[in-house]
Amino acid sequence: MMVKLVSKNFEIPNAHTLEVARNHGRYASLEKLFTMSPDAVTAEVEKSGLRGKGGGGAATGEKWRLIPKNSDKPVYLVINADEGEPGTFKDRQILEFDPHLLLEGIINSSYAIGAHHAYVYVRGEYVFWINRLQDAIDEAYAAGILGENILGHDYALHVTVHKGAGAYICGEKTALLESLEGKRGHPRLKPKGKEPEWFFGNPTVVNNVETIASVPYIINEGYEAYRAYGTAESPGTMLFGISGQVERPGVYELPYGTSMKEVIYTLCGGIKNGKKLKAIIPGGSSVQILRADEIEDITLDYESLKAHGSSLGTGGMIVMDEEVSIPEVMKNLFEFYHHESCGQCTPCREGTGWVDRILAKILAGKGTQEDFKIILDACDMLNGKTICVFAPSVAFIAQSYIQKFREEFEALIK
Amino acid sequence: MSTFLFNQDNEEKFSALLERYPDKSSLMLPSLWMVQYQEGWISLDAMQFVAKKLGCSAMDVYSVASFYSMFLLQPIGTHHIQLCKTLSCMLAGAKTLQEHLQNRLGIKAGETTKDGKFTLSLVECLGSCGTSPCMRLNDDYIENLTLEKLDALLEELSK
The missing domain is CATH 1.10.10.1590 (NADH-quinone oxidoreductase subunit E)
Incomplete structure (x- = not known):
């Protein structure tokens, strides 16, 4: 069931060191890369249909095309390693087991967009992984793989690791850039048309770790090899992280289009302790919850999850058994969202707190029927009235919990 | 100045x-x-x-x-226990671990022991959902936590 394009070297001992990494194919794409024009590299990635794996699923090649050509400003690549979406723990596997794959992808991608400096913004808690990555960078510099004239070619690239400091919102790409510029992580207003991102006013691409780590395979093997996996709209593979109440939680690389049920019952060994499944959050905590009876036909790709009223998100699945209290789950997540709202927009800053307090009231047995209306009103205020997608996502998930498990809330009110 | x-x-x-x-x-x-x-x-x-x-x-x-939760604007204890409380860890029993820690250390979350040795913080998702429950001890991750593991650790640190 698993297809290891990105995770190929994860189980090879010491694959995080340059020597072992090189013996197992790392940096092999560079010879080919430098025979290609930057435009041809972008075209290859475009044709591969590679989609962003940080949650949004935007087309990577299209993002790269937004960088203006022949600009007199420097271009930057920024890697989003601010992995913080509850249920998501995949990027750290790449940083831990194969950091040179990420660096190889950074070289490929920077070359394509004309960047000579790339920043990797890693969440502050990931100290071990930051050190891992820095060691790999130091080794790469010493071997002439980074720096001026990479491997003797007329191309220079520098990579700098930037440590975050514990703000979930910095995983939102414009908040990340604000943070990288030394400010509070407040998301920026979206432009009306399509534009690149801007780092100190310079055109910039922001991509997730796993997205960039998928590029070397595409350059090495060609876009058709990548498209041989997955579905037409979701080509290739993704690292799916499964946590919660399954027998074998972990990160599994699977082609898009794999049956969700098969993953949970075969790969992950089914629900822990022989219990029954109650619900699954399929793509990190910010996507709508699914009831056990909804997953029958779901396949792990953007189309299928969308058709079932949820999203593929980060591919971080949280599995819950029959004994879990959904109101408690919702309360847990609202504490999270209330804490992590950046505070810039009033509806989000206040709305997440209101819902959290009402849930506390319901769980304390003091809820009334009126509370449903207040929660749904708050959702209406959260949706579409803020700068970033944090609040709308929170509104959608709140609605899904109340609609799909209303009887559990009702039982607490009576 | x-x-x-x-x-x-x-x-x-x-x-x-x-x-x-x-x-x-x-x-x-x-x-x-x-x-x-x-x-x-x-x-x-x-x-x-x-x-x-x-x-x-x-x-x-x-x-x-003051925006970033990892920046400490006041001194804390020598051993900073940061217990993850978010969903996957909650499903794996983080609440029990929290109560155990509070009882053993005699402090509530957010407080420091009188001898200045331990600070207990509850933190949001650490990205260890597949190896939950999880905590950070200063900069180190400790995963697949159990009560026994926690006791052994506290024993070691109290020496």
Whole structure:
């Protein structure tokens, strides 16, 4: 069931060191890369249909095309390693087991967009992984793989690791850039048309770790090899992280289009302790919850999850058994969202707190029927009235919990 | 005027980092981290020093330092236990671990023991959902936590 394009070297001992990494194919794409024009590299990635794996699923090649050509400003690549979406723990596997794959992808991608400096913004808690990555960078510099004239070619690239400091919102790409510029992580207003991102006013691409780590395979093997996996709209593979109440939680690389049920019952060994499944959050905590009876036909790709009223998100699945209290789950997540709202927009800053307090009231047995209306009103205020997608996502998930498990809330009110 | 100064090591790090960004304001987070590793926390005095270094106001530094939950604006205990409380860890029994820690240490979450040895914080998702429950002890991850594992650890640290 698993297809290891990105995770190929994860189980090879010491694959995080340059020597072992090189013996197992790392940096092999560079010879080919430098025979290609930057435009041809972008075209290859475009044709591969590679989609962003940080949650949004935007087309990577299209993002790269937004960088203006022949600009007199420097271009930057920024890697989003601010992995913080509850249920998501995949990027750290790449940083831990194969950091040179990420660096190889950074070289490929920077070359394509004309960047000579790339920043990797890693969440502050990931100290071990930051050190891992820095060691790999130091080794790469010493071997002439980074720096001026990479491997003797007329191309220079520098990579700098930037440590975050514990703000979930910095995983939102414009908040990340604000943070990288030394400010509070407040998301920026979206432009009306399509534009690149801007780092100190310079055109910039922001991509997730796993997205960039998928590029070397595409350059090495060609876009058709990548498209041989997955579905037409979701080509290739993704690292799916499964946590919660399954027998074998972990990160599994699977082609898009794999049956969700098969993953949970075969790969992950089914629900822990022989219990029954109650619900699954399929793509990190910010996507709508699914009831056990909804997953029958779901396949792990953007189309299928969308058709079932949820999203593929980060591919971080949280599995819950029959004994879990959904109101408690919702309360847990609202504490999270209330804490992590950046505070810039009033509806989000206040709305997440209101819902959290009402849930506390319901769980304390003091809820009334009126509370449903207040929660749904708050959702209406959260949706579409803020700068970033944090609040709308929170509104959608709140609605899904109340609609799909209303009887559990009702039982607490009576 | 601030009395705080970077030590030699941090001065060198700061100068090296200046070369790596298009604008020195990017050094805000790195500078605050250097202060915190040097002092254990970030004082108003140190913020004034950072402001001078970066050519911004002390209020700009305070605004940033107070936004990020990992920056400590007051001193804490030697061993900082950061227990993850978010969903996957909750499903794996984080609440039980929290109660156990509170009982053993005799403090509530957010507090420091009287001897200054332990600070207990509840934190949001650490990204260890597949190896939950999880906590950080200062900068180290401790995963697949059990009560026994926690007891052995506290025993070791109390020595």
